[in-house]
Amino acid sequence: MEGLVVRHPDVAEYLAFLEKERQHSPHTVTAYGRDLDRFTEFCGHHYGGKWTWATVDRLGLRGFLADEQRRGLGKRSAARSLSAVRSLYRFLQTQHGLAVNVTRGARVPKQDRRLPSYARRGQLDQLFALAEARAADDDFIPLRDLAMLELFYSTGMRLAELTGLNLKDVDLLSDQVKVLGKGRKERILPVGSKAVAALRRYLAVREEVVARKGSQRQAVFVSRLGKRLAPRSVQRAMRGMFQAIGADGLRVHSLRHSFATHLLDAGADLRAVQELLGHASLSTTQVYTHTSVERLKKVYHQAHPRA
Structure with missing residues (x-):
């Protein structure tokens, strides 16, 4: 067809x-x-x-x-x-007023719940070291990409939430951002100190870019031309960093998965993680517990004398 x-x-x-x-x-x-x-x-x-x-x-x-x-x-x-x-x-x-609904009672094919891919801590260390090194000269693009990387991992926000950020949504004095998630639902996310520092550095050089005529001044993340950054451009920037450290299998969403997995590994409450991720259902968040359980099993088998 x-x-x-x-x-x-x-x-x-x-x-x-x-x-x-x-x-x-x-x-x-x-x-x-x-x-x-x-x-x-x-x-x-x-x-x-x-x-x-x-x-x-x-x-x-x-x-x-x-x-x-x-x-x-x-x-x-x-x-x-x-x-x-x-x-x-x-x-x-x-x-x-359609009288019939042929889909009533139709069965959805059973889905295999895939464990989400996430970046290991060693990979994250490499990513941040690379991004920091590239941003050492305070150039616009490297500083922007560092700020995006830090914000993805610090907050667990989705790609569309990051590209939709406006200046009014960012409160660096309170270390928090407001995002508009699925279903147009707003939520407030805390931002870590390293991400706040990266955002401050980026916003300082951003001013010169958005001063140009035709720029989208309200958008947080913009291109060299001052236009709001498209999701595809963010994916391209992140993919370049993933490939540079030899982690071709990582995607932008992997940073969100890493955020959730590492919080749960450290003992964070499941419902708190659900709220941070903006999941409507707790069952959606629970998929991350499987990753944490697998890690615990590995530790158990390595350390327990009768494992």
């Missing part, structure tokens, strides 16, 4: 609803759009050109999910595809 897909008007309406009414992130809306475009394309091939939402039956839904798996999607992606179709049908029921 290749080629240009014309977006179904009901799908377009639903995505606009997610963005404007539910205030979902652009990343989530884009991902749902791709899933639903594939679903409508499948329905067009499977049922013919005059299909409707009521035409779709359970057999067709299973065919779509099977087609998703044939495309090589993992269980998490297949589960999201079904979730997208299910939420679309609920929207059509409430907004357009």
Whole structure:
């Protein structure tokens, strides 16, 4: 099923609803759009050109999910595809009076819960040493990248939360920042002393950059042109540092995982970590305890005489 897909008007309406009414992130809306475009394309091939939402039956839904798996999607992606179709049908029921919901009772493929990857302490020492060395001359880009690295690990914030930071959200006198998380929920995060120091150094040189005409003065992290830094640019900057220390497997999100894992390793309360991460469910945070338990098992087997 290749080629240009014309977006179904009901799908377009639903995505606009997610963005404007539910205030979902652009990343989530884009991902749902791709899933639903594939679903409508499948329905067009499977049922013919005059299909409707009521035409779709359970057999067709299973065919779509099977087609998703044939495309090589993992269980998490297949589960999201079904979730997208299910939420679309609920929207059509409430907004357009659709009488049937083919997704009711449909089973989401069972997901394997993956342990999150995180940076070891030795890797973090290397990362910070590298970033500090690059920033020694107080140049704009190295200072900015050092501040981002410190802030990611100090707070555990998400990529979108960092790029969305505005100056009014940063309170260096109180050592805290305010972030806007998933579901447009605000939370206040404490910032460690090293991250505060890195931010002060960066903000001092940032002033000259944002003084230019057309700059986005409210944005904390900006490009050389004074524009708010895009997530992709942050990923590129962090990836360059990861590769420089030979840690190609690390990602920006690995710093968030490291933040949570190291807090739990040090005995932090699980619910406190949940609040810091902005997780709606405690079960989402509990995945980090598995990593800590594995570490404890290793220590036990190395040290206990009868292990």
